[in-house]
Amino acid sequence: xxxxxxxxxxxxxxxxxxxxxxxxxxxxxxxxxxxxxxxxxxxxxxxxxxxxxxxxxxxxxxxxxxxxxxxxxxxxxxxxxxxxxxxxxxxxxxxxxxxxxxxxxxxxxxxxxxxxxxxxxxxxxxxxxxxxxxxxxxxxxxxxxxxxxxxxxxxxxxxxxxxxxxxxxxxxxxxxxxxxxxxxxxxxxxxxxxxxxxxxxxxxxxxxxxxxxxxxxxxxxxxxxxxxxxxxxxxxxxxxxxxxxxxxxxxxxxxxxxxxxxxxxxxxxxxxxxxxxxxxxxxxxxxxxxxxxxxxxxxxxxxxxxxxxxxxxxxxxxxxxxxxxxxxxxxxxxxxxxxxxxxxxxxxxxxxxxxxxxxxxxxxxxxxxxxxxxxxxxxxxxxxxxxxxxxxxxxxxxxxxxxxxxxxxxxxxxxxxxxxxxxxxxxxxxxxxxxxxxxxxxxxxxxxxxxxxxxxxxxxxxxxxxxxxxxxxxxxxxxxxxxxxxxxxxxxxxxxxxxxxxxxxxxxxxxxxxxxxxxxxxxxxxxxxxxxxxxxxxxxxxxxxxxxxxxxxxxxxxxxxxxxxxxxxxxxxxxxxxxxxxxxxxxxxxxxxxxxxxxxxxxxxxxxxxxxxxxxxxxxxxxxxxxxxxxxxxxxxxxxxxxxxxxxxxxxxxxxxxxxxxxxxxxxxxxxxxxxxxxxxxxxxxxxxxxxxxxxxxxxx
Numbered sequence: 001x002x003x004x005x006x007x008x009x010x011x012x013x014x015x016x017x018x019x020x021x022x023x024x025x026x027x028x029x030x031x032x033x034x035x036x037x038x039x040x041x042x043x044x045x046x047x048x049x050x051x052x053x054x055x056x057x058x059x060x061x062x063x064x065x066x067x068x069x070x071x072x073x074x075x076x077x078x079x080x081x082x083x084x085x086x087x088x089x090x091x092x093x094x095x096x097x098x099x100x101x102x103x104x105x106x107x108x109x110x111x112x113x114x115x116x117x118x119x120x121x122x123x124x125x126x127x128x129x130x131x132x133x134x135x136x137x138x139x140x141x142x143x144x145x146x147x148x149x150x151x152x153x154x155x156x157x158x159x160x161x162x163x164x165x166x167x168x169x170x171x172x173x174x175x176x177x178x179x180x181x182x183x184x185x186x187x188x189x190x191x192x193x194x195x196x197x198x199x200x201x202x203x204x205x206x207x208x209x210x211x212x213x214x215x216x217x218x219x220x221x222x223x224x225x226x227x228x229x230x231x232x233x234x235x236x237x238x239x240x241x242x243x244x245x246x247x248x249x250x251x252x253x254x255x256x257x258x259x260x261x262x263x264x265x266x267x268x269x270x271x272x273x274x275x276x277x278x279x280x281x282x283x284x285x286x287x288x289x290x291x292x293x294x295x296x297x298x299x300x301x302x303x304x305x306x307x308x309x310x311x312x313x314x315x316x317x318x319x320x321x322x323x324x325x326x327x328x329x330x331x332x333x334x335x336x337x338x339x340x341x342x343x344x345x346x347x348x349x350x351x352x353x354x355x356x357x358x359x360x361x362x363x364x365x366x367x368x369x370x371x372x373x374x375x376x377x378x379x380x381x382x383x384x385x386x387x388x389x390x391x392x393x394x395x396x397x398x399x400x401x402x403x404x405x406x407x408x409x410x411x412x413x414x415x416x417x418x419x420x421x422x423x424x425x426x427x428x429x430x431x432x433x434x435x436x437x438x439x440x441x442x443x444x445x446x447x448x449x450x451x452x453x454x455x456x457x458x459x460x461x462x463x464x465x466x467x468x469x470x471x472x473x474x475x476x477x478x479x480x481x482x483x484x485x486x487x488x489x490x491x492x493x494x495x496x497x498x499x500x501x502x503x504x505x506x507x508x509x510x511x512x513x514x515x516x517x518x519x520x521x522x523x524x525x526x527x528x529x530x531x532x533x534x535x536x537x538x539x540x541x542x543x544x545x546x547x548x549x550x551x552x553x554x555x556x557x558x559x560x561x562x563x564x565x566x567x568x569x570x571x572x573x574x575x576x577x578x579x580x581x582x583x584x585x586x587x588x589x590x591x592x593x594x595x596x597x598x599x600x601x602x603x604x605x606x607x608x609x610x611x612x613x614x615x616x617x618x619x620x621x622x623x624x625x626x627x628x629x630x631x632x633x634x635x636x637x638x639x640x641x642x643x644x645x646x647x648x649x650x651x652x653x654x655x656x657x658x659x660x661x662x663x664x665x666x667x668x669x670x671x672x673x674x675x676x677x678x679x680x681x682x683x684x685x686x687x688x689x690x691x692x693x694x695x696x697x698x699x700x701x
Contacts, residue, residue, distance in 0.1 A: 008090045011035070012068070013049070014082040016509050017294055022047065026083065028097055031111055033073075035083070051075065054111055054437040056102040057387070061095045064088050071095060076386070076435040079508040080292060103390040107444065110388065110437040112459040119460065127464030128456045131372045137167060139360070141197040146170055146230040152177050159187035161343065161379035161446045167192035169226035176226070179219025183210055185256060188342045190223050193374060194354045199233050199332035203324065205350050205378065207342035208241075208248070212255040216263045224259075224336065228266045233332040237267050240337045242320055242345035245271040251340065267336075272320040274345045275313060277385070277397035283310045284398045291505050311498045317345075317406050319493050321352035329357055329488050343380045344399045350374050352406055356491070359483040363421040364470050368463045371430070372441075375400065379446040386435055388443065404431055405501055410489065413497050418479035419486055424503060426466070426473035431504070433462050476526045 011026045013035055024037040024047075032050050039046035055075040062070035068084040069091035075081075085091035104110060119127070143149050148170045152158050158181050168177060168191060180189040188207035195202050204227055209220060228237045241248055241258050248258045248271065261269055275283075290296070290304030305311070327333050339345035351374035360366040375382075382388070384395035404427045411420050434442050440459030444450050466473070491497070 008085060008094065010086050012084040013037075014084060016080055016082065016292070021084070026085070026094065028094060031114070033098065035081075049081065051079070051081070052111060052436050052438070053098070053101040054104075054388070055079070055435055056098060059095055059098045059102070061091060073098070077432055077508075078288070078505050104388075105390050107389070107453055110443065112437050112440050112443060112455075115438050115460065117460055117465075123464075124460055125456070127461035130461065130463050130467065131369055133163075133369070133373055133377060134165065136369050136373060137192075137195075140195040142167055142192065142195050146200065147192055147195065147202070150174075150177065156448045159189065160448050161186055162188060162191070163377040163379075163447050169223075169230040171226045171229060172223055176219045176222045179217060180223040183217035183220040184208070185210060186341050188379075189220075190227060190336055193350050193378070194357070196328045196357060199231075199328070201231050201233065201328045201332050202227065202334040203328060203350055203353065204334065204336045205342055205346050206336060206338045207346075208251065208256050208338055208340050209259055210255055211252070211257045211260060213252055213257075214260075215255075216260065221264055224264055225266055227334055227336065231332070231334045234334065235266070236333065238327050238333055238335040239264070239267045239269050240320065240324060240335055240349065241269065241271050242274045242337065242339045242349055243271065244273045244275065247276065256340070270323065272316070272323060272349070274316045274320060274339070274348070276340075277344055277399060278394065280313060280399065280402060281397045283308050283313055284401070286310075288505070291500075305500060311495075311500070314402060314405055314409060315493050315495070315498055317348050317352060317402065318409065318491060320345075320349045321356055321406070322491065322493065324349055324353035325356040325488065325490075328353070343378065344385075344397070347375050347378065347380050348399065348403050348406070351403065355407065355410070356489045357487070359419065359487050362419060362483060364426065364473060365467070367422060367426070368466065372463075375403075376441060377447055381445040382434065382442045383445045383449075386442070388437055400434060401431060405504065408501055408504070409498055410491055412499060413491050414489065418475075418477045419483045419489070420475050421478045421480075421483075422473045423475045428504065428507065429466065429473070430462075438462075439465065 008026045010023060012021045012023050014021050022037050024035050027034040027036065032052055033056070034051075035049040037047035051073070055077055056073055057076045058074045060072045060074075062072065065084075068086045069088045071083040071085060071091055071094060073081045073083070085094065107113070137143075137149075146169065147167050150166050150168050150172075151164075152174055153162055153166055154164050156162075156164070158178065177189060181187040184190075185207035188205075190204045190206040193203050193205045209217070224237060224239075228235070231237075239259055243251075251257050259267060259269065261267060286308035287305070287310040290301065290308060293301075293304075296304065324335055324337065327335050337346050337349050351370050354370060354374070355361045355367075358366075361370045380400065381395070382400070384391060385397050385399050387393070387396045408424055408427055411424065414420075433439055437443065439462035440450070440453075440455035441462045443455060443459070444453060
């Protein structure tokens with residue numbers, strides 16, 4: 001690996017919540033900062049810490065101390081690393097290099113454009129085609145007689161932050177759409193985002209109207225009237241303004257604001273009070289200060305969590321989603337959701353509400369579709385909010401992180417874990433890659449910018465990676481049937497139900513005492529159960545063998561256990577799925593005893609073909625020796641005339657001879673049936689070469 005500067009040795013890594021330190025070497029590459037532990041013990045692997053430059057949020061060089069020059073790095077995935085570099089000059093070089101690398105000025109500098117997972121072009125294209133939003137709307141039941149697909153935004157001329165394909169009421173004409181877009185902030189007019197087919201209720205989204213104190217727009221009023229008429233189960237439309245009412249009223253002074261109910265006769269207005277991006281950014285910063293402090297008492301720690309207000313803001317988002325869900329599923333009313341520009345709080349409420357209403361979005365693939373639809377395609381500003389480029393720091397805000405936490409709070413609240421197909425590891429992985437810029441899905445601010453960057457041709461899709469690794473994110477207790485019979489979730493928003501997400505904010509702090517993971521215990525228990533089930537199946541197969549009189553395989557010269565002969569001697573040949581398939585060849589896919597016992601020699605399909613060499617076209621030994629006896633398909637049917645239900649040689653020849661336990665008993669038994677039928681004898685040759693040789697010797701004698 002080439003480094004863009006010389007490695008810096010004798011660097012100490014300090015653990016965040018203890019006085020422990022680790023010495024090692026610090027490397028700076030074009031994409032990563034790498035710390036490699038100096039390993040004196042040859043028996044243990046050296047610890048390595050890899051930090052993507054795009055994960056780094058800030059770098060701080062502290063004052064020189066007697067032990068060296070401290071360097072503190074804070075990451076967007078909430079990792080905090082504290083290095084002590086011996087020489088101040090080395091520390092300054094690292095500091096200056098990181099400052100240049102963590103502030104790219106163009107998208108081409110991002111990791112996604114150089115990342116190469118060794119996929120060919122076809123695999124890359126298939127990865128981008130995994131999510132089909134057209135198919136998703138078809139799953140919801142649109143287009144239909146009330147909603148249509150419109151191409152008015154095909155060239156992004158109406159709204160450049162919306163996707164090309166949009167769904168509007170069937171009665172909304174192009175003049176209505178164009179007029180409404182001119183009356184909405186950033187041209188984001190009302191469009192469909194979710195259709196609740198059971199009650200024909202719609203969830204629509206838009207931005208705030210440019211109403212000021214008295215302005216009105218007939219086209220916009222007609223658009224809301226069309227949304228109302230598209231739902232015959234309700235005479236009105238809820239308009240959810242996700243902002244606090246005071247904020248919305250203040251926007252009126254700037255010529256914006258909210259809908260005037262006097263002009264929109266068919267609406268019911270509802271404020272839900274989610275704070276803006278600046279409040280959320282400050283709240284998270286305070287939270288990180290509290291959880292990063294080493295010297296707080298328990299009381300001060302809890303007071304700090306309360307005063308930062310982060311969980312209170314999470315609760316506000318969940319409250320809004322619950323209101324949306326009840327309005328649609330209980331009242332059967334359509335709902336129009338907006339905030340200021342319709343790409344932050346609106347995305348949170350619409351996506352979380354859909355998650356509560358539709359069990360499909362609680363699957364791994366469905367959750368990806370939900371993010372693709374409500375966040376990526378509808379223009380959440382990932383580049384600005386996640387600080388992908390060197391831009392305005394006031395535009396940075398943890399809006400998407402907050403949404404992921406809301407989802408985690410829901411997964412924690414419900415005791416019926418079987419309704420969630422995934423667990424928190426999926427949420428953590430998505431959060432990791434939203435900030436890594438390793439994949440193209442979350443780059444830029446909207447679909448138009450992504451098309452201009454040609455992300456589908458130049459980068460790889462995160463969804464393809466997650467689906468390949470989905471076994472790591474599956475909830476072992478998930479039950480699709482239960483989830484489908486309990487489609488709508490009704491969470492409680494009592495304060496006691498909201499928890500601190502330790503695995504998000506402390507996932508990299510090794511020195512903290514880890515909490516017992518219920519999920520890991522469940523996964524371990526499931527693995528143990530699978531092993532026990534396999535053991536039980538083996539024991540049942542052995543029991544079946546013995547009860548059917550196939551105990552001749554049970555012991556070989558010295559009474560060895562049957563499992564030794566069954567597994568070691570025969571190796572569970574071919575498709576034989578049960579012990580009796582191996583021993584007699586009469587069950588399941590084991591079609592001929594000799595195929596199991598001798599390993600399907602050539603194309604010989606019957607015992608005589610193996611032992612005597614495929615006599616002409618005769619397909620059965622009895623056809624050669626006795627003259628094709630009817631439709632008898634088994635040796636015992638030929639030799640004895642299909643005796644009852646006797647399916648095994650010993651049942652036919654001797655009348656259910658009991659278990660044969662030793663080689664001596666086997667020899668006696670074989671001599672007893674000698675001369676009756678060679679095929680019958682073949683049925684009892686076990687898959688041990690020793691038994692084959694012994695049986696052939698007895699046949700000659």
